[in-house]
Amino acid sequence: MKCINKSDIKTAWDFGSRQLRDLFNAASDGMIVINEMGVIILINIAAERILGIPVQDAYGQLARDVISGSRLDYVLETGIAELNQKQMIGETYIVTNRVPLRDEKDQIVGVAAVFREFTEVEQLTEELTSRNEMQKFLETIIDVTQDAISVADQEGKIIMVNQAYTQVIGMPKEEVVGKLSTVDIREGESMHLQVVKTLDAVRGIPLRVGPGNREVLASVSPIIIKGKLCGSVGVVHDVSEIKRLSKELARTRMLVNRSQPRYTFETMVAIDAAMSIAVEQSRHAATTPATILLSGESGTGKEVFAHSIHYASYRSNKPFVRVNCAALPETLFESELFGYEAGAFSGALRSGKKGLFEEANGGTIFLDEIGEIPLMVQAKLLRVLQEREFTKVGGVKARSIDVRVIAATNQNLDVAVKKGSFREDLYYRLNVFPIVIPPLRHRMADLPQLIVHILEKLNQEYGRNVTAVSSEAFAVFREYLWPGNVRELENVLGRALINMQFSETIILNRHLPPFFREIKSAHAMDTNLIHNSLPQMLEAVERKIIEDSLKKNNGNRTQTALQLGIAIRSLYYKMEKLKI
Numbered sequence: 001m002k003c004i005n006k007s008d009i010k011t012a013w014d015f016g017s018r019q020l021r022d023l024f025n026a027a028s029d030g031m032i033v034i035n036e037m038g039v040i041i042l043i044n045i046a047a048e049r050i051l052g053i054p055v056q057d058a059y060g061q062l063a064r065d066v067i068s069g070s071r072l073d074y075v076l077e078t079g080i081a082e083l084n085q086k087q088m089i090g091e092t093y094i095v096t097n098r099v100p101l102r103d104e105k106d107q108i109v110g111v112a113a114v115f116r117e118f119t120e121v122e123q124l125t126e127e128l129t130s131r132n133e134m135q136k137f138l139e140t141i142i143d144v145t146q147d148a149i150s151v152a153d154q155e156g157k158i159i160m161v162n163q164a165y166t167q168v169i170g171m172p173k174e175e176v177v178g179k180l181s182t183v184d185i186r187e188g189e190s191m192h193l194q195v196v197k198t199l200d201a202v203r204g205i206p207l208r209v210g211p212g213n214r215e216v217l218a219s220v221s222p223i224i225i226k227g228k229l230c231g232s233v234g235v236v237h238d239v240s241e242i243k244r245l246s247k248e249l250a251r252t253r254m255l256v257n258r259s260q261p262r263y264t265f266e267t268m269v270a271i272d273a274a275m276s277i278a279v280e281q282s283r284h285a286a287t288t289p290a291t292i293l294l295s296g297e298s299g300t301g302k303e304v305f306a307h308s309i310h311y312a313s314y315r316s317n318k319p320f321v322r323v324n325c326a327a328l329p330e331t332l333f334e335s336e337l338f339g340y341e342a343g344a345f346s347g348a349l350r351s352g353k354k355g356l357f358e359e360a361n362g363g364t365i366f367l368d369e370i371g372e373i374p375l376m377v378q379a380k381l382l383r384v385l386q387e388r389e390f391t392k393v394g395g396v397k398a399r400s401i402d403v404r405v406i407a408a409t410n411q412n413l414d415v416a417v418k419k420g421s422f423r424e425d426l427y428y429r430l431n432v433f434p435i436v437i438p439p440l441r442h443r444m445a446d447l448p449q450l451i452v453h454i455l456e457k458l459n460q461e462y463g464r465n466v467t468a469v470s471s472e473a474f475a476v477f478r479e480y481l482w483p484g485n486v487r488e489l490e491n492v493l494g495r496a497l498i499n500m501q502f503s504e505t506i507i508l509n510r511h512l513p514p515f516f517r518e519i520k521s522a523h524a525m526d527t528n529l530i531h532n533s534l535p536q537m538l539e540a541v542e543r544k545i546i547e548d549s550l551k552k553n554n555g556n557r558t559q560t561a562l563q564l565g566i567a568i569r570s571l572y573y574k575m576e577k578l579k580i
């Protein structure tokens with residue numbers, strides 16, 4: 001340290017009054033002034049406190065010797081003020097202004113620094129601002145990802161969801177953020193709540209969410225920072241989308257690997273006498289080349305029959321092509337079924353396109369929901385059935401084809417013929433070998449075996465080990481009229497699985513979906529109804545269930561649809577149909 005004789009140095013106090021000194025010392029900001037040689041000539045008490053340098057020791061010392069990292073000399077040299085600078089002095093973080101002092105001739109005669117500690121509050125404010133920026137940054141990233149993400153705090157309250165998430169659940173952000181994570185769950189348990197309790201991540205848990213009762217698989221992990229639980233982050237996958245894709249994949253596989261049967265008579269459940277008749281007829285029909293018309297309510301297993309017939313026929317090594325006539329847009333019907341020639345219409349492929357009949361050549365084509373086929377296409381189909389030939393769209397050349405047609409319908413085609421929406425000649429051509437598949441309520445002897453069969457399938461799908469239905473729950477199954485047949489049975493069992501803990505293996509009453517549990521009381525209705533036709537009885541039951549639920553929910557339709565486990569659109573449709 002360079003020693004300067006203190007008596008040679010004039011401190012600022014030598015130029016000012018005692019009052020001026022008191023004033024400086026009363027200031028809460030630290031103040032230091034150096035002269036043109038870099039020697040400290042003023043240092044107040046606040047500076048002593050902030051920098052931890054005793055005032056008396058500092059006077060007469062070179063600033064750079066006393067204050068490590070001081071930039072006062074630099075300002076002295078450059079004459080450029082430094083304002084609002086953050087700086088570490090020893091262990092202290094300060095914000096400082098350094099300004100050169102000039103005399104009347106504009107010569108630099110010293111530098112003054114005024115500084116204060118950069119307090120925790122200020123640091124926090126600064127951190128918070130950058131944290132907010134970081135949060136915005138992360139939110140933007142999360143928002144553009146396709147995965148549906150939700151983040152909850154350590155109490156299981158939702159603090160962030162992205163756009164994909166709101167789309168899957170069908171609820172706006174505002175209805176979810178800030179609420180407990182059970183807010184969007186319709187069936188199943190909140191995995192956020194479970195994970196913040198157990199701290200164990202979970203994967204692929206089936207749940208139903210949002211007003212549309214969407215089926216999703218949820219995976220949630222705890223967020224642990226420095227050993228402390230901060231919350232949890234979850235991703236949900238829309239199962240309906242996964243199901244659609246796997247169906248699509250299965251269809252593609254079927255087309256590629258045509259000898260792989262999905263359903264056969266051997267795996268089909270058919271214990272009930274009503275069902276055995278249909279199976280016997282089908283086994284027989286399989287051995288003939290005849291066109292087959294399967295009729296039965298929706299979900300009775302028409303596709304199961306069509307597959308089984310195909311795989312029991314001599315065509316089993318050839319393609320099986322399913323066409324859902326209700327799903328094909330009217331404008332594309334003809335070209336999808338029969339294909340088109342090159343340049344048949346604008347937007348057509350240059351090479352032309354094979355139709356589904358050609359795809360099925362040598363095998364079987366399954367025309368599901370045949371009642372939906374447009375009249376214009378019906379004439380062309382009739383020609384295939386009669387002449388075994390067809391013409392592509394935009395073509396003139398007749399092509400011969402060898403395809404067995406299995407058609408299916410859940411409508412009464414007699415009525416459609418009378419109404420004029422279905423050609424009579426086509427109806428007779430299709431109706432060569434009619435097979436009626438009984439609805440589930442008429443083959444209750446199949447129920448136990450069907451439950452076992454479906455549970456095996458669901459256990460595999462969901463990685464569960466549910467083995468049976470309790471006798472109490474089974475009684476509800478038996479009483480129910482099953483308007484949706486085997487597909488509905490699958491749906492009810494699937495939803496029961498969602499409501500079960502992993503350790504539970506038996507389906508109890510409380511696991512059943514709410515609409516289903518209440519069915520018992522709905523059935524205890526007017527016994528006079530039994531004298532009506534089946535559709536009338538079904539309508540009456542449906543009306544009663546909807547009316548009761550509406551009453552219970554004070555006419556709130558969204559709530560009613562939720563309780564009944566149907567989409568709101570479907571509720572409106574039913575109310576209109578049933579004139580409620």
Ligand SMILES: Nc1ncnc2c1ncn2[C@@H]1O[C@H](COP(=O)(O)OP(=O)(O)OP(=O)(O)O)[C@@H](O)[C@H]1O
Pocket residue numbers: 267268269270296297298299300301302303304305368410453486487490
């Ligand atoms: N006898 C059965 N044995 C085992 N599973 C069956 C049986 N019948 C139907 N199923 C199951 O029920 C569901 C519905 O069957 P399917 O799709 O064949 O019905 P569908 O009558 O063709 O329905 P839709 O008229 O709505 O097209 C399928 O998942 C199928 O696996």
